[in-house]
């Protein structure tokens with residue numbers, strides 16, 4: 001007899017990408033981290049942090065962090081809800097909006113944590129397949145589902161494809177439930193502005209930003225939900241009291257204030273992405289054009305599972321999604337620094353030699 005609710009017994013646990021031991025010599029291209037260091041101003045904020053402050057609880061919502069985010073995203077501070085990573089906001093959304101007898105919709109393939117949270121809450125999952133070889137956002141399918149909560153990652157993972165603003169506008173206007181636009185990778189897109197205007201315009205839209213990718217702070221665990229205060233107030237009822245620690249809030253605020261650092265590193269990643277796309281294509285790989293900091297790419301004539309294993313044996317970690325037939329012939333490869341990408345290409349040439 002199980003002690004768990006039946007939906008917990010029935011579901012599979014989320015499997016994160018492998019993290020090697022700190023300092024291990026691997027080329028880590030499996031979890032879309034930024035190859036460049038965080039802002040020196042963020043590092044200084046961490047060094048200068050007064051640890052005596054840890055004796056007392058942090059503010060339940062850090063005013064310093066919401067003020068910094070408000071400045072960057074050009075919204076009032078009450079429009080910002082910080083989370084312990086954007087994963088935390090995804091959990092709060094699922095807890096506050098969905099549950100038994102309710103539905104969570106998302107296009108597939110996508111970030112599987114949306115499904116995980118739907119299953120934990122006992123909500124029904126409505127999956128709309130991305131369309132065609134270009135993995136185009138299934139706007140009509142999502143509108144038809146009209147779920148209580150809809151997640152769209154834009155750009156999407158693991159495809160790297162970005163949906164045009166007009167498609168998101170149609171979703172925002174047509175859905176009566178909550179639309180969460182997860183912009184974890186927005187810093188690597190054209191102008192980086194994303195869908196904040198949709199959150200300003202539509203009461204049911206929440207935009208997620210994270211410091212994990214563009215800001216090189218995946219280990220800090222800071223994400224931000226941006227929406228009107230009424231929507232945020234409901235979501236925050238499902239919040240841990242002190243979900244963001246005092247040190248992380250301080251470091252994150254400093255990182256947000258250094259847009260120039262983030263933008264310069266994002267531009268370097270984008271340049272490397274275009275170079276790596278060309279290099280893999282020249283080796284006969286099928287590479288989907290990406291607006292993010294990773295590529296979904298199919299090995300030349302090869303078996304993705306085999307190449308995944310062979311790369312791993314050479315100390316190069318990438319992501320393989322064997323279970324999903326639409327992408328089982330491809331690998332998701334994070335765009336690393338120039339040395340990482342060179343090591344990847346050398347290993348690929350070695351494997352196929």
Ligand SMILES: *Cc1c(COP(=O)(O)O)cnc(C)c1O
Pocket residue numbers: 032084085086087088111153157182184209210211212213218221222223
């Ligand atoms: C990486 C990623 C996130 C970021 O999660 P954090 O909890 O902020 O680190 C969110 N959504 C998607 C689709 C991602 O790929």
